[in-house]
Amino acid sequence: MNAPPSRREWPTYVGGTVAICVVVGLLNYLLRGGQFWHGMLYSFTVGVQISACISLLTYGLSALLRRRQGDTAELRHGWVGWGWLMPCIVVGTLAGYSGGLWLGDLITGGRHFTSWQSADRRLALSVAFTLLVSVLATWWFFSLYKINRSRIERVQAERQAAEARLALLQSQLEPHMLFNTLAHLRVLIKLRPDEAQQMLDRLIEYLRATLQASRATEHALADEFERLSDYLALMQLRMGERLHVRLDLPPDLAALAIPPLLLQPLVENAIKHGLEPHVDGGELRVSAARDGARLVLEVADNGAGLTQATGLPGAGFGLDQVRERLAQRYGNAARFTLQPQPGGGSLARIEIAS
Incomplete structure (x- = not known):
């Protein structure tokens, strides 16, 4: 009064x-x-x-x-x-x-x-x-x-603390992604120098497009898929025909906002621990869909499988990042699961209530 x-x-x-x-x-x-x-x-x-x-x-x-x-x-x-x-x-x-x-x-x-x-x-x-x-x-x-x-x-105050925590998690995630890419580049320089030069050019373009966008607290789902497309282009230079990529994003979901680089750790995990150890490589599928009032994001591969992937060093970092970021941003409104696929490989699934 x-x-x-x-x-x-x-x-x-x-x-x-x-x-x-x-x-x-x-x-x-x-x-x-x-x-x-x-x-x-x-x-x-x-x-x-x-x-x-x-x-x-x-x-x-x-x-x-x-x-x-x-x-x-x-x-x-x-x-x-x-x-x-x-x-x-x-x-x-x-x-x-x-x-x-x-x-x-x-x-x-x-x-x-x-x-x-x-x-x-x-x-x-x-x-x-x-x-x-x-x-x-x-x-x-x-x-x-x-x-x-x-x-x-x-x-x-709780919201500001959560945003600060998300910023910290994101700052930890970006070097992790960059170090993984540089490790791939180091190996490629010894084996195929010409392809290493192409990969380095791609990396420079990717970093220029990604670093500025990754400082935001959220961006459109279309931007997330675009960044994944740039990253997967780098990985295809390294793996060649062993890596097949499919990105499925319905137009009506393109403008939905999500935290930047939310799917990046799942894609890295699927390639490093699922497809690369597999002699024949395989297919990586990233998709977005609606399930009632929930947004469903999936990263699926038909590679080495869940048991072998989760037992390797470094596999837990990206998964923990995803769980923690979802908990900080959405609380109980989001859920993350990782499970084996019937035909081989693994399926990472994120569900976010609208």
Whole structure:
């Protein structure tokens, strides 16, 4: 109540104001009698104007104090302290009370505003009761407001921590991919220098296109497949006809956002531990599809198989990266599985709930 509510806070703010006006209207009817709807109308005209006056006064005061005393967390929440707040409540209550009586008289044709100008014991009790309600309502609204803001700040802090963790995981992943590629290049230089030169040119193009994009927290699925296509072109230079590639990306899924290099470790794992040890090589298939409300990403190969692949050094790094990044980004909304295929090879599958 001390600072303008955000869009999410409006339902609580408005609902609380309405509830207070209804309760005060009912109490006034039970204690003083009169016409029920007239009493309820005055309760709303007075209550809404008091709420608006106190909010405007405290918000203006908090903005002034922020300029003079500095930008503190409490002042950002609109809390100016009870020493400053009490005068705002008194002035706001008196202004809202008189304005509410005037508006109620204007609607009903009554004469309550006239009695406000005369000294009357019942009027003094009514004003005192209204002041008490204003103090309690202000305390209640600010308590709810502060709890909600604390929750929002906690969620933002958790999100920033998750993004920092993703950035760290990604920074670990990029050198891992680069070292694997350079290791392949080192072997190729000794065996086939001309092809090594072509691979080096491809690597330079790949790094130029990938490094800048990989600094983002997410990119389109189409960009992920494009980066995979560049990487697989490098691997085909090394493996030649032993490596067959198939990329399946439906056009309606191309714009979906995913973390950069999410599929890269699975592709590297399939080639290094599945297809390269296989004498005849094999086929690598990367696909995206919809399964109800879930996005399904698969990396499949028909190479050495799951048992042999997972037992080799380095195989666990990429898989752990994928699991950790999915957990940090999506929580329980994502699932990763790795299983053998009936005809040989392995299937890595990522499911992300939309």
